[in-house]
Amino acid sequence: SGMFRKLWQSGMIALARSRRVRNFAQHSRATSFLSGKYVSGETPAAGIKRAQELLAGNGIRSSLFYMGEYVDDWDLVTQNIDNKLDVAARLGQAGLDVHVSVDPTQIGHHLDPDVVAGHAERIAKAVQAAVGNKGGVNCLMFDMEDASLNDPTIAVHNRMQDMGLPVALTLQAYLRRTRQDLQAQIARGSRVRLVKGAFAAPPDIAFTKRADIKANSRALIGDMLSQQARENGFYPIIATHDTALQDFTIETARANGWAAGDYEFEMLLGVREDVAKALAAKGERVRLYVPFGRDWWPHAARRIGENPANAMLLMRSLFS
Numbered sequence: 001s002g003m004f005r006k007l008w009q010s011g012m013i014a015l016a017r018s019r020r021v022r023n024f025a026q027h028s029r030a031t032s033f034l035s036g037k038y039v040s041g042e043t044p045a046a047g048i049k050r051a052q053e054l055l056a057g058n059g060i061r062s063s064l065f066y067m068g069e070y071v072d073d074w075d076l077v078t079q080n081i082d083n084k085l086d087v088a089a090r091l092g093q094a095g096l097d098v099h100v101s102v103d104p105t106q107i108g109h110h111l112d113p114d115v116v117a118g119h120a121e122r123i124a125k126a127v128q129a130a131v132g133n134k135g136g137v138n139c140l141m142f143d144m145e146d147a148s149l150n151d152p153t154i155a156v157h158n159r160m161q162d163m164g165l166p167v168a169l170t171l172q173a174y175l176r177r178t179r180q181d182l183q184a185q186i187a188r189g190s191r192v193r194l195v196k197g198a199f200a201a202p203p204d205i206a207f208t209k210r211a212d213i214k215a216n217s218r219a220l221i222g223d224m225l226s227q228q229a230r231e232n233g234f235y236p237i238i239a240t241h242d243t244a245l246q247d248f249t250i251e252t253a254r255a256n257g258w259a260a261g262d263y264e265f266e267m268l269l270g271v272r273e274d275v276a277k278a279l280a281a282k283g284e285r286v287r288l289y290v291p292f293g294r295d296w297w298p299h300a301a302r303r304i305g306e307n308p309a310n311a312m313l314l315m316r317s318l319f320s
């Protein structure tokens with residue numbers, strides 16, 4: 001099953017990238033139920049509405065993500081930035097956390113890496129403006145894409161942070177370099193979201209076995225919830241659906257003097273929401289990554305790829 005899982009995941013990563021499959025999927029009624037599962041809707045208003053429902057119903061917070069990946073022209077970059085600015089303002093008006101996630105490639109990395117910092121700065125300033133005097137957990141969160149984006153993303157994050165802007169960084173447990181990257185961020189007193197990593201990379205730079213990624217996740221969680229990190233004002237965000245890692249997080253936190261709410265769990269909309277609700281009910285701080293927009297296939301395809309049980313579901317929808 002390990003073999004099948006790997007094939008399935010890499011197959012779906014390839015399909016997530018295929019323009020032809022994307023065009024088909026996003027316009028096909030057969031696959032539209034998949035968008036309903038992992039995506040809140042097409043508009044910013046739909047994303048905000050879902051965020052309000054999650055907060056009112058379950059005390060669960062949100063990070064809004066406008067899906068506009070695979071950007072290859074400047075009009076799309078502008079559209080992506082405008083969307084993030086709009087959402088930050090709306091979140092502020094709605095009295096919700098102003099928490100917005102961004103992929104560097106959405107704001108122009110592939111067209112010209114030098115524009116990313118300026119674009120990120122505009123969005124981070126919009127977040128700061130929308131927050132008012134609330135401070136706290138509000139931020140522009142940098143997602144982490146494939147390994148070619150590691151250095152540029154960290155550099156832009158650090159630059160924004162040095163300007164005093166509210167930013168946070170995603171680091172991936174599948175990469176061998178992450179332990180060191182994390183140490184640097186702990187020293188900076190940053191906010192870091194730890195994920196396993198949704199990309200594939202060769203064994204010289206990445207752990208490729210699930211057990212090794214999991215072991216590295218534990219080591220990284222240990223660092224994030226250490227007493228040293230707490231003293232530095234570091235803010236840990238553990239983003240996983242893996243309940244063993246969540247339990248390990250809580251155990252480590254308590255052992256080192258962190259209370260619930262001094263750190264947070266983040267999960268994806270549509271994935272194991274029962275687990276998210278149970279954590280929130282226990283008093284843990286929980287956030288869901290809430291995607292919205294019309295370009296939903298790449299995101300949904302990766303989520304489908306993470307769960308082999310989705311294989312049958314997808315096949316049935318395509319061939320029924």
Ligand code: FDA
Nearest residue numbers: 143144195196197198239240241242266267289303306307
């Ligand atoms: P794992 O995949 O081991 O899953 C744990 C359990 O949850 C398993 O039982 C599994 O079956 C179940 N599960 C997982 N996915 C499921 C699904 N889609 N449907 C049903 N069950 C499922 N990656 C990245 O490279 N860069 C990034 O910026 C981000 N950002 C990000 C933000 C947030 C909030 C989250 C939660 C995740 C990301 N990711 C990410 C994705 C991340 O790297 C990883 O691919 C997924 O979270 C899956 O790994 P888990 O840690 O959840 O464990």
